[in-house]
Amino acid sequence: MSERVLITGGAGCIGSELAERLIGLGHRVTVYDNLSSGKEEHLSSLRSSANFSFLRGDLLDFDLLESAVAGQDIVFHLAANPDVKFAPGEATDKDLKQNTICTYQVLEAMRRRGVRRLAFSSTSAVYGLSERQPIPEDNPTRPISLYGATKLSCEAMIGAFQNLFHMDCWIFRFANIVGGRTRKKGGTVVGDFIEKLRQDSSVLHILGDGNQAKSYLLVSECVDAMLFALEAAPTGLQILNLGCDDCLSVRRIADLVVEALGLRNVRYEFGSGSGGWPGDVPRFRLDPSKINRLGWRAHHNSEEAVRQSIQAVLAESLCRS
């Protein structure tokens, strides 16, 4: 059955791929994006569809948001500050505004308009430094970054609204999502390495000690998993890790990028400390067994996902040149 779907942050890497998929399935999709990090070009293939519309707007503009929410069957709230790194000197309330407060705005607009289904992009960063690996959903959540902390705030508010106003909500705790369209902001490790090696192919500066190891998941599989979960666990509050159960080290990613670029004798220079930046969680593996039990499993492990991501970045930059 055709549904009306609002995607906040729908001009981003994940949102635009989700929009395409939903349009392909016959749904009517509205993308709401302020284009602070999303790009209109991500939506170019959708422009010709009668089932697609784009609304350029900020989530802090409550009236516009409320009008966009009205009449929707479901909201995918993917908009967020995409840059998980906090740099000294930056404002400390960027994540509070763009994550916590914007998510409240979405929830309140939905409540006022009687829209009851919400899918939300959370993050493995809510777990912080966990002794238990891989990390299941009922692990304590002790974020160590402003990004992770404010995403946990969003989760908590979603849980309260879900209970108080009888909503159905899906909280997806993403692994590192790679592949598909390259991010324009909040650069990923793959894009960062390719950029650096193009400027100087003799040396690669790596943040942290190179032993950071994380779970990676392809955008396309992330979209698969979300759509699957909506069908397989259709009511209540669902909190689900989205990822595969392995991880990949930053050093190995460097090797893969060097190999893909056909380089040799690249010298790696490492930073100090176990994390790449303040608030970085150096090592984590997600436990995806909850969504596995529902019947979904990633087809690509972390290394395969990163390999595909490298190819996608190289292909995109070839197109541009």
Added chain:
Amino acid sequence: MSERVLITGGAGCIGSELAERLIGLGHRVTVYDNLSSGKEEHLSSLRSSANFSFLRGDLLDFDLLESAVAGQDIVFHLAANPDVKFAPGEATDKDLKQNTICTYQVLEAMRRRGVRRLAFSSTSAVYGLSERQPIPEDNPTRPISLYGATKLSCEAMIGAFQNLFHMDCWIFRFANIVGGRTRKKGGTVVGDFIEKLRQDSSVLHILGDGNQAKSYLLVSECVDAMLFALEAAPTGLQILNLGCDDCLSVRRIADLVVEALGLRNVRYEFGSGSGGWPGDVPRFRLDPSKINRLGWRAHHNSEEAVRQSIQAVLAESLCRS
């Protein structure tokens, strides 16, 4: 050694008792309170002390807050929306503003002024509906009320600031705190029952089915425990349940109030549903073994705490009449 202490919400039940205790120990105390629920009369015994000062201000007034924070050795951030109940028709952003955003303001003021120690009043409501009882600190946190959700948001931001800016922070997850000065807003069950029975001593209307059962702790013991924890676990991020390990049913509290008032043949009329209000957690017991292992233990169980609270309310209303 004498320290300079800022207490936000210091004109409230807990804050004013903490202020008295700290002044008694020789510290210099500034109470910061907008008197939205706190009362100046709670501070009357402190007015004569040279070590005490009161600043009437709102935490949303960042400049005033920053000037109050400057030069402090530690901040006790107790200010919050005291009313845990959400009533249909109320604004849904009350807790977001008064808990989440105000706590961010405190953290940011501390960061800017280089004040590195923060003690925070969180709540057992962060746990939500837990299968595991009694509930230890590493339990999943799934709040079902806006109050609980925004307190969890505060906890998460405190954790991020603690990590990024090398602070020492104590997050105290309070049981229901009773006794001492009666709350003027966000009424407790004891005050509610006494008030109702004074109006009509033949019948008592009880919210929910009366089987709600919660952990109670005396204000004086709550203050003891916080001061103990600061000494016993002086660094890093400390998350501690504060309470005893038993609980007390609402029906039993009704019996205790009826007994204390010398009434007989009071008919109880129960509401419907297991919770007293939307977002109420009907039953919980806190596991205090973490602070017990540090060396602190409540001297009064939940029933004794509630009995003392009843006597305190009756004594206070006698003084007034």
